[in-house]
Amino acid sequence: MNNRYELNKNLAQMLKGGVIMDVTTAEQARIAQEAGACAVMALERIPADIRSAGGVSRMSDPKMIKSIQAAVSIPVMAKVRIGHFAEAQILEAIEIDYIDESEVLSPADDTYHIDKTGFSVPFVCGAKDLGEALRRISEGASMIRTKGEPGTGDVVQAVRHMRLINQQIRTIQNTREDELFQAAKDLQVPYELVQLVNETGKLPVVNFAAGGIATPADAALMMQLGAEGVFVGSGIFKSGNPAKRAQAIVKAVTNYNDAKLLAELSEDLGEAMVGINEQEIDLLMAQRGL
Amino acid sequence: MATTIGVLAVQGAFAEHINALEQLGVHGIEIRKPADLTDHPLDGLILPGGESTVIGKLLRELALFEPLKDLIEAGLPVLGTCAGLILLASKIAEDDTIHFGTMNMVARRNAYGRQLGSFQTEAEFDACGQIPMVFIRAPYIETVGHDVDILARVDHHIVAARQGNMVVTSFHPELTADLTVHQYFLRLVQQRILQTYLVR
Numbered sequence: 001m002n003n004r005y006e007l008n009k010n011l012a013q014m015l016k017g018g019v020i021m022d023v024t025t026a027e028q029a030r031i032a033q034e035a036g037a038c039a040v041m042a043l044e045r046i047p048a049d050i051r052s053a054g055g056v057s058r059m060s061d062p063k064m065i066k067s068i069q070a071a072v073s074i075p076v077m078a079k080v081r082i083g084h085f086a087e088a089q090i091l092e093a094i095e096i097d098y099i100d101e102s103e104v105l106s107p108a109d110d111t112y113h114i115d116k117t118g119f120s121v122p123f124v125c126g127a128k129d130l131g132e133a134l135r136r137i138s139e140g141a142s143m144i145r146t147k148g149e150p151g152t153g154d155v156v157q158a159v160r161h162m163r164l165i166n167q168q169i170r171t172i173q174n175t176r177e178d179e180l181f182q183a184a185k186d187l188q189v190p191y192e193l194v195q196l197v198n199e200t201g202k203l204p205v206v207n208f209a210a211g212g213i214a215t216p217a218d219a220a221l222m223m224q225l226g227a228e229g230v231f232v233g234s235g236i237f238k239s240g241n242p243a244k245r246a247q248a249i250v251k252a253v254t255n256y257n258d259a260k261l262l263a264e265l266s267e268d269l270g271e272a273m274v275g276i277n278e279q280e281i282d283l284l285m286a287q288r289g290l
Numbered sequence: 291m292a293t294t295i296g297v298l299a300v301q302g303a304f305a306e307h308i309n310a311l312e313q314l315g316v317h318g319i320e321i322r323k324p325a326d327l328t329d330h331p332l333d334g335l336i337l338p339g340g341e342s343t344v345i346g347k348l349l350r351e352l353a354l355f356e357p358l359k360d361l362i363e364a365g366l367p368v369l370g371t372c373a374g375l376i377l378l379a380s381k382i383a384e385d386d387t388i389h390f391g392t393m394n395m396v397a398r399r400n401a402y403g404r405q406l407g408s409f410q411t412e413a414e415f416d417a418c419g420q421i422p423m424v425f426i427r428a429p430y431i432e433t434v435g436h437d438v439d440i441l442a443r444v445d446h447h448i449v450a451a452r453q454g455n456m457v458v459t460s461f462h463p464e465l466t467a468d469l470t471v472h473q474y475f476l477r478l479v480q481q482r483i484l485q486t487y488l489v490r
Contacts, residue, residue: 011426013465254300
């Protein structure tokens with residue numbers, strides 16, 4: 001693909017080993033930057049509140065996003081509804097650094113995702129298996145994250161999605177070349193991308209964990225399972241001491257293999273977000289946009 | 291003994307630097323905690339790209355700041371790319387933050403604007419010819435002290451420089467297949483190894 005796509009993949013590479021935090025105000029954005037976030041996701045309501053409020057949830061007010069852009073020097077991301085390319089055009093017009101075409105918002109299109117190849121700004125998309133990840137990449141996504149289950153504080157789905165994506169990558173890596181054609185059909189993705197995964201043993205873009213991460217231990221778990229960084233949504237500003245928890249999660253992502261340090265980081269963080277088990281919720285956001 | 295380069299690995303694109311070093315037959319090790327500095331004697335240090343606010347903060351909180359600053363001031367060859375350049379700058383424009391501050395220059399963060407301003411180009415690097423340069427939300431150097439050599443300019447802005455043991459680029463040599471900058475840095479490393487050997 002073109003040079004712009006390479007530059008957009010490159011920005012994701014710079015975010016690796018970092019934590020991207022959901023923020024709803026300029027003040028929260030400053031707290032996040034101060035705590036060591038490598039980027040912030042600007043949105044009007046964090047997923048836990050979207051979940052409890054119900055109704056249609058949409059792209060945030062550009063004015064609110066601009067106030068966050070003005071407040072911090074790190075990259076600012078924002079969400080659009082799946083398939084809502086007009087919302088994406090608006091975010092591109094205000095020079096957002098990354099667009100998240102996200103299942104957290106109400107989908108605008110139940111069949112088609114945005115043709116992301118037509119944009120200059122980069123996109124990150126959620127995936128729960130390798131087929132979804134490669135379909136989003138073929139549509140032009142330059143970064144992937146697990147879907148997990150946003151707004152729950154329950155990490156089980158992020159773990160399931162990360163394990164599945166990596167299992168499927170290992171399977172493709174060990175598939176005979178003449179069987180890759182059928183693998184592409186089974187995954188419903190372009191043959192060229194399957195061939196690339198077969199050769200390299202990884203996704204052609206950076207892959208973060210997202211959805212339900214609430215503690216330093218959750219972050220370390222996802223990193224040890226192969227995530228290249230994490231998104232933390234409701235987990236920080238729904239907890240008792242956001243600044244302290246945010247800092248602890250940042251350090252946990254850097255030192256995800258150092259159990260002794262993780263023990264120190266996990267101490268005395270105040271109350272974690274309450275959380276909902278996946279069995280207790282009616283709306284599975286991860287089922288949106290396949 | 292094989293040459294060993296420490297690559298600061300608290301956040302950012304450190305794996306890409308280790309990969310570039312490996313292609314040149316040099317051993318790159320990840321630096322995440324103070325013990326990583328004492329476990330292996332280092333011949334050089336790379337400060338990679340990433341978010342300078344994050345890296346600067348983690349350096350201090352993981353107790354890496356002082357030992358790394360001591361090593362740099364003692365003359366250990368260091369290559370700083372993008373965020374690494376910001377860490378070494380003695381002054382950041384419109385910002386009171388100073389990290390190591392060991393290199394005599396004023397750097398401007400996000401000098402080309404947001405991600406839409408990121409770009410790739412080719413330009414002359416020192417006497418090594420034209421090389422590809424990738425700029426991602428990049429800084430540039432506004433001014434340098436008299437003891438700093440300018441290694442590259444793009445559109446009249448300084449994008450690479452050297453002061454003694456310190457080499458900085460505002461672009462990302464680790465993101466292209468071209469190894470010129472790493473080779474340039476490793477020549478510096480070899481010179482220092484030789485000098486240390488002769489002094490002994």
